[in-house]
Amino acid sequence: MGRPGARPVVVLADDDDAITSNLAPFLERAGLTVHVASDGAAVLELVERLDPDGCVLDVLMPRVDGREVLRRLRADGHWLPVVLLTQVGGSTERAIALDEGADDYLNKPFDPHELLARLRAVLRRARPGRRPLSASPVLRSGSLRVDRISRRAWVGDAELVLTPKAMLLLDYLLTHPDELMTRDRLLNVLWGFEFPVGTRAVDNRIAELRRALGDDPVRPQWIATVPGQGYRFVASVDEVR
Amino acid sequence: MTGLVSGALPRLLAPVLCGTALGVVMQVTEPQARVYAIVSPALLAGMAGLLGTVVLGAVALVRRRAAVGTAAAVRDAVAEAAEDRRRFLLRLDHELKNPLTAIRAGLANVEQAGAMAAAGTSASAALASVSAQANRITRLLGDLRKLADLETREIEAAPVDLPSLLHEVGEAVGAIPSASERVIRVNVPQAPWPLPLIEGDRDLLFIALQNLVANAVKFSAPGDTVEVRASEDGSWLMLEVADTGAGIPEDEIGEVWHELARGRAARSLPGTGVGLALVRVVVVRHGGQVAIRSRDGQGTVVSIRLPVPGRAGTAPAVARSRHRRDPLGDMPV
Numbered sequence: 001m002g003r004p005g006a007r008p009v010v011v012l013a014d015d016d017d018a019i020t021s022n023l024a025p026f027l028e029r030a031g032l033t034v035h036v037a038s039d040g041a042a043v044l045e046l047v048e049r050l051d052p053d054g055c056v057l058d059v060l061m062p063r064v065d066g067r068e069v070l071r072r073l074r075a076d077g078h079w080l081p082v083v084l085l086t087q088v089g090g091s092t093e094r095a096i097a098l099d100e101g102a103d104d105y106l107n108k109p110f111d112p113h114e115l116l117a118r119l120r121a122v123l124r125r126a127r128p129g130r131r132p133l134s135a136s137p138v139l140r141s142g143s144l145r146v147d148r149i150s151r152r153a154w155v156g157d158a159e160l161v162l163t164p165k166a167m168l169l170l171d172y173l174l175t176h177p178d179e180l181m182t183r184d185r186l187l188n189v190l191w192g193f194e195f196p197v198g199t200r201a202v203d204n205r206i207a208e209l210r211r212a213l214g215d216d217p218v219r220p221q222w223i224a225t226v227p228g229q230g231y232r233f234v235a236s237v238d239e240v241r
Numbered sequence: 242m243t244g245l246v247s248g249a250l251p252r253l254l255a256p257v258l259c260g261t262a263l264g265v266v267m268q269v270t271e272p273q274a275r276v277y278a279i280v281s282p283a284l285l286a287g288m289a290g291l292l293g294t295v296v297l298g299a300v301a302l303v304r305r306r307a308a309v310g311t312a313a314a315v316r317d318a319v320a321e322a323a324e325d326r327r328r329f330l331l332r333l334d335h336e337l338k339n340p341l342t343a344i345r346a347g348l349a350n351v352e353q354a355g356a357m358a359a360a361g362t363s364a365s366a367a368l369a370s371v372s373a374q375a376n377r378i379t380r381l382l383g384d385l386r387k388l389a390d391l392e393t394r395e396i397e398a399a400p401v402d403l404p405s406l407l408h409e410v411g412e413a414v415g416a417i418p419s420a421s422e423r424v425i426r427v428n429v430p431q432a433p434w435p436l437p438l439i440e441g442d443r444d445l446l447f448i449a450l451q452n453l454v455a456n457a458v459k460f461s462a463p464g465d466t467v468e469v470r471a472s473e474d475g476s477w478l479m480l481e482v483a484d485t486g487a488g489i490p491e492d493e494i495g496e497v498w499h500e501l502a503r504g505r506a507a508r509s510l511p512g513t514g515v516g517l518a519l520v521r522v523v524v525v526r527h528g529g530q531v532a533i534r535s536r537d538g539q540g541t542v543v544s545i546r547l548p549v550p551g552r553a554g555t556a557p558a559v560a561r562s563r564h565r566r567d568p569l570g571d572m573p574v
Contacts, residue, residue: 016339022346029353109341109379112349163399165444190444200409201444 008123011046013037013066014058014085023112030116040064047078054123056115057102059086067100074101079131081122083115101135104176107188121179134175136239142221144213145240146174160212165190169205173223173233182230206231323392330389337382341375348372384515388500391522397442403471403478404429404436406447411469413447414454422463423484425454428470436471439478440550441527449523452516453482453543460541461486476552483542489535497533520545 010032014020017038024034035050037043041063043055055073059066070082084102103122106115126132133139137149146153151167153160162170172189173181183202190205206223209215215222224234351368411427414420429436450469457467461484470481489497496502500518517533520543524531528548535541 016343018343019339019346022343022350026346026350026353029350108338109345109382112346163397165397200413201447204443 007031007033008053009033009035009050010119010123011035011037011043011050011052011055013040013043013056013061013069015039015061016058019058023115026112027116027119032119040066040069043069044072047073047080052080053126054081054083054119056083056085056119059084070100070102074135079127079129079135081126081132083118083122085110101132103132103134121176125176125179131239132175133177133237133239138240139174139237140240141174141177141233141235141237144222144235146170155213162212163208166205166208166212170209173231174237177233177235177237180226180230180232186230202230327389327392330385334382334386334389337378341379341382344375345379348375381515384519385500388515388518388522391445391519391526396445396526398440399443400438401441401443401446402438403480406443406450407469407471410447410450410454413451414458417455417458419463420458423458423461424464424466425458426466426468428468430472436473436478437549437552439527439547441547445523446527449520449545450480450482452520453545456516456543457482457484457486457541460484465540473549476549477546478549480545480547481542482545483540485540488537488539488541489533490537494533494535498531517543 008031010027012020012024012027012034013036014023015038020036020038024036027034035046035052037046039062043057044064046052047055057066057069061069064072066084066086070084073080073082081103082101084100084105085108086105103125104118106118122132137147139146139148143156144153145155148171151164151171153162153167153170168190169186172186186202186205190202210217210220210223213222217223217225220234222233222235224232226232348368348371352372407427407429411425414425454467454469461467465485467486468481468483470483472479493502497517498521500515502517521531524545524547530546532544533541534544
């Protein structure tokens, strides 16, 4: 965060006043300083003026929509973490959200506590003045290298053979290192919505990833199991320039 | 068989009837031709037969064309209705998600401010209740969105091993607290050969099967039996989930596959009424079929048919010497 010790400054952008008027005080009371914007142009203006620590962006907004705002922010070299409020159903849309460099995304109607937790996580992860992992096209973690644009991955010189879902999971883990990933959250990443049952599906994908990576679950180099809770990407991740 | 007989009969009778009719016409209009007609019954019958076949053939062709046209029109109408319904679900989702987000944020606000949160007061009970209802609508909305999404999204086509999938389903269902009070049996054939691999999305198939078995547990009582049976006929893989539970009343059975269908017996139980609709979508997206039979008070059996890759639509294989299971599927070797 840019201001050590101070309350993080966040821009909350949604054109629905019923949402912002309820969310802003909630986030304020949780320790953030919130500035509300009701359209995309206002977001761009606020970011220029305030240099905030983070931003919550609704996708559907008048004048300049959330996606376009994000594109313009990144094009102008603003690397502040962004949580996109979006209806990402199909995996293509989620892939687009990642390609655009959103740090995280949430489907409406979300649990406000979940938004707060995600926002805190992206603020913690933020690297002031540097491009966030989520906006970096190529990432490296030890001998693992992932080209996020072409969706290919290598360990050393060997290219990994992964299903699209496993690739999506790897991408998400890699861009959210050291964060506890519950099975429900990972299911949400894979499907774009929650499945109340069958979290075993996540375990299968993680097993597929571990096999491909040659990662030992007992002494994991990359993906650690958090007993009773989920998974955590434990290795450090850097962008490849 | 009936169709064959009723189709053949007019064809056999037609030449005779037409011949007689032609004979009468010639007799009335052309008296001179009468002799000719008498001396040449073979020619008469031939002409009549030709006439009859042409007329009947033309009638049949017109009818068939009309039927094909009607079937295509019905298909189009069905597809259009499905698309309309899907668009409606997405519109509903879109219109409800913002107010719901606001409601949940408002509730979080109130809880956080502690304005009414003094435990044990009627206000805190009301708050908890409103919160629970908001979550319920959220779940319902999420389920409807899933349905709309699953109808069109691209699904994976990887080899799926049913026995291991069923094993996992059994484990997941076993974790439901009331499951220990049911007798749950999973029957997967090993002889004369194991089940062939099918092609599809393992996660979705898991969810469909888990839904069915969990339903069987939910709508049965302690001591009831739940059976999961798998079989194959070479072209199709068949799965049955049966229970000796409450059954479904006859007047409700036609509704069960529709979204939001909640039977009278289900009203007191948690759920959004989307489970079976989800099962149907998953199975249909895999090229399969679903069916349900139930007797009120006796139990229910849901049957699923899934195509075996490269086999469905062909005659069941009965004369193969040896089968092998490998990653390429159940190929004759």
